[in-house]
Amino acid sequence: MEFSPRQEEIIKLVKENAPITSEALAAKLGLTRSALRADLSILTMIGILEARPKVGYIYSKNSSIGFSSDYIRSIKVKDVMSKPIVVQEETTVYNAILDLFLSDVGTLFVVNNDNLVGIVSRKDFIKTAMGTADIHKVPVGIIMSRMPNIVLVEEEDSVYDAAKKIIEHEVDCLPVVGKEIEDGREVFKIKGKVSKTSITNIFVKLGEDR
């Protein structure tokens, strides 16, 4: 179900201040007790809050209330993104592979003055390492996927949209960027990454007992 902003506020206050009486809740919200009554009774009925006589409201950990699709779509990229590992365009393929192993990631982001210019994945590295090129000499700039042929997301985008892009474009990982104007042209600052691992982590959290 969807909560109203006031219901969300009540749940937050109860989580932080439990046990809390309806008087104290009303005072914190600047409302009368009677204005609160309907919300408190619905939250109690569906098992989010528990009303303990003479004690006050507590947040019910046993609540089996679900996540709505809306809730899932409300999780933002900025809430789950992780640290991107970046290399310069001139980095040799060999050194980039070392970075890949040292950081234990599957994708490196290639930057030029902090601006995203490309992406290299394990797939690119396998192709190159199988070939005849000297990986100690070839720079990643040669083997990377180059902007603008890169699927991007921004911090305010939903993880749901990011997940759809990951599936549609068959990639493991998307760069999270912030658009800026530099010398009259649009550039993309790398802010983070969101990957199938980020989404698997969310899935585990959704399945946890609350």
Add this chain to the structure above:
Amino acid sequence: MEFSPRQEEIIKLVKENAPITSEALAAKLGLTRSALRADLSILTMIGILEARPKVGYIYSKNSSIGFSSDYIRSIKVKDVMSKPIVVQEETTVYNAILDLFLSDVGTLFVVNNDNLVGIVSRKDFIKTAMGTADIHKVPVGIIMSRMPNIVLVEEEDSVYDAAKKIIEHEVDCLPVVGKEIEDGREVFKIKGKVSKTSITNIFVKLGEDR
């Protein structure tokens, strides 16, 4: 949230008979209208049912009622697993990499008489391709992770447990196996695979409008 058996029954009757008045519902359930009132008002408040004046109750397709953690933990590996790509132990690294690219997967399962004996991932291939070994001669059996050092799941396991194993062991993909006894020893038949991609697909489905 969890519905009581009576609430489930009400939802079912409304779905089948909508629009239906509370009198008709009460009659079908063998209850008085007043006995129904509390359940009808909670189902209406949380948006599962919609009360149309002078028409009756209808089931609300826009209801954003969610999935419980229990629901998420009830999704089974067998419901989402995908086809594993297998190679023989004697396959050369070079040919295995070709299989990897042709099937566009990140992990190959190595079998011997249909029994899982190992796993090779993109990481293993990059390491090998960077080294001095002749990938046209070295068999995957040499570079693979070998049983029993492989994290396994079975068809009846939950995807939630599989996701936890993927995160804990920092792997992309798990083989789904069925245990059998062959010549007096336990063997593992490969049935499928479950990967971060499988889980990203579930995440997208959970976020879809229903």
